[in-house]
Amino acid sequence: SVASDDPxxxxxxVLSTFKVCLSExxxxxxxxxxxxxxxxxxxxxxxGSVFSFISKxxxxxxxxxxxxxxxxxxxxxxxxxxxxxxxxxxxxxxxxKRGSHPESGTRTLLRLHRALRWLExxxxxxxxxxxxxxxxVMCADAYxxxxxxxxxxxxxxxxxxxxxxxPGRPAFFEVMNVGxxxxxxxxxxxxxPLISEVYQITEELYAKNNLLNLP
Ligand code: 1PX
Numbered sequence: 511s512v513a514s515d516d517p518x519x520x521x522x523x524v525l526s527t528f529k530v531c532l533s534e535x536x537x538x539x540x541x542x543x544x545x546x547x548x549x550x551x552x553x554x555x556x557x558g559s560v561f562s563f564i565s566k567x568x569x570x571x572x573x574x575x576x577x578x579x580x581x582x583x584x585x586x587x588x589x590x591x592x593x594x595x596x597x598x599x600x601x602x603x604x605x606x607k608r609g610s611h612p613e614s615g616t617r618t619l620l621r622l623h624r625a626l627r628w629l630e631x632x633x634x635x636x637x638x639x640x641x642x643x644x645x646x647v648m649c650a651d652a653y654x655x656x657x658x659x660x661x662x663x664x665x666x667x668x669x670x671x672x673x674x675x676x677p678g679r680p681a682f683f684e685v686m687n688v689g690x691x692x693x694x695x696x697x698x699x700x701x702x703p704l705i706s707e708v709y710q711i712t713e714e715l716y717a718k719n720n721l722l723n724l725p
Contacts, residue, residue, distance in 0.1 A: 521686040524549035537589035637698035
């Protein structure tokens with residue numbers, strides 16, 4: 511299942527899935543996108559149960575996409591581009607208000623896509639941070655600049671409380687499990703542009719099709 515807890519998380523695993531996320535023609539390969547998220551959730555779970563309300567929602571959304579990859583229409587779900595085209599062409603997306611397709615792949619991925627922007631901002635802050643920087647502050651700043659715009663007050667409040675119990679930078683780097691701090695910074699320097707490119711390509715696709723505000 512998505513929630514499987516294989517032993518040690520390693521951030522380089524996440525990096526390697528994002529590396530293979532784009533096809534030669536710059537389409538986002540859904541299966542690899544999902545694997546990337548799986549890795550991130552593994553990380554989140556290793557931070558403790560305070561974060562489980564967040565990982566539950568992410569797991570839910572990933573499961574929706576995993577299921578679409580298993581159905582007999584799966585050939586349309588190879589890339590985010592083909593998914594969006596297929597679902598739009600077949601009226602499988604609720605456009606203005608929630609209706610008969612509350613769990614379309616297109617709408618579900620949009621939620622993760624918005625969270626990916628948070629991740630990009632957070633990891634960049636982490637990369638340029640100094641030893642005494644607070645992960646909770648970096649995390650909250652990244653969140654307020656991105657994902658918070660889409661969340662109601664009560665979710666923002668709960669997220670804010672969860673950020674407060676994030677481990678400090680040294681322990682956080684430890685959980686990332688890539689080696690000494692210099693190595694972490696180097697790996698982040700590789701990860702951020704990759705994540706950013708996947709984000710940009712998805713963002714342009716959704717913007718072009720007027721899908722950035724799906725209910
Ligand atoms: C090396 C660092 C790696 C860090 C990895 C952390 C992975 C975090 C994954 C977060 C995934 C969050 C997905 C949220 C999707 C969402 O916006 N859902 C909301 C809307 O969905 P709906 O179906 O109702 O339209 C939903 O309401 C969400 C509820 C849960 C609360 C979401 C709070 C998100 C905070 C994100 C920051 C995570 C902090 C992790 C600390 C490292």
